Amino acid sequence: MNDSPAAPVVLDVWCELQCPDCRLALGDLDALRERYGDRVELRLRHFPLEKHQHSFAAAQAAEEAAGQGAGWAYAAAVLARTDALGARGEEVLVEVARELGLDAEELDTALVDGRHILVVDTDHAEGKAIGVRGTPTYEVGGQLLDASRSQDGVRERIEEIVDGLLAS
Secondary structure, three states: OOOOOOOOEEEEEEEOOOOHHHHHHHHHHHHHHHHHHHHEEEEEEEOOOOOOOOHHHHHHHHHHHHHOOOHHHHHHHHHOOHHHHHHHOHHHHHHHHHHOOOOHHHHHHHHHHOOOHHHHHHHHHHHHHHOOOOOOEEEEOOEEEEOOOOOOOHHHHHHHHHHHHHHO
16 A cells, blocks of 8 residues: 655746736635645746846746745745836845845845856746746646636636546
């Protein structure tokens, strides 16, 4: 008899941290976390869009924050400041790190030395390869759900897929 817990279902969340629609998706992500706990692993995947000039830096900063143990908390805090990020740029990314108690100087250094560029570029390329066109877009159980135009019904569809995966 196998008593080990099943591996969690992976939900990739293709996100752009200067995207107002991604900010709106946070409520759905919180509801999914509450419903499934550790049975679902939410993975932040980066898909910076050219129309937002600070989104690539924000993705790199989120990777540094993840390395410091605060990936999703950092992403949510940056998404809460999309207007400030658009207006003031990278200084907002450092401010958020400081507010969350992260090593803000190290985060700033990571933006300068580019240590996370490869991860962000790889995420973007993988997203394009599977058909991600905008953010937020979700991938779970081999199904791509584009919520870049509307979040309506997306969480319910994710729940249907996850429930099916967990039941199998």
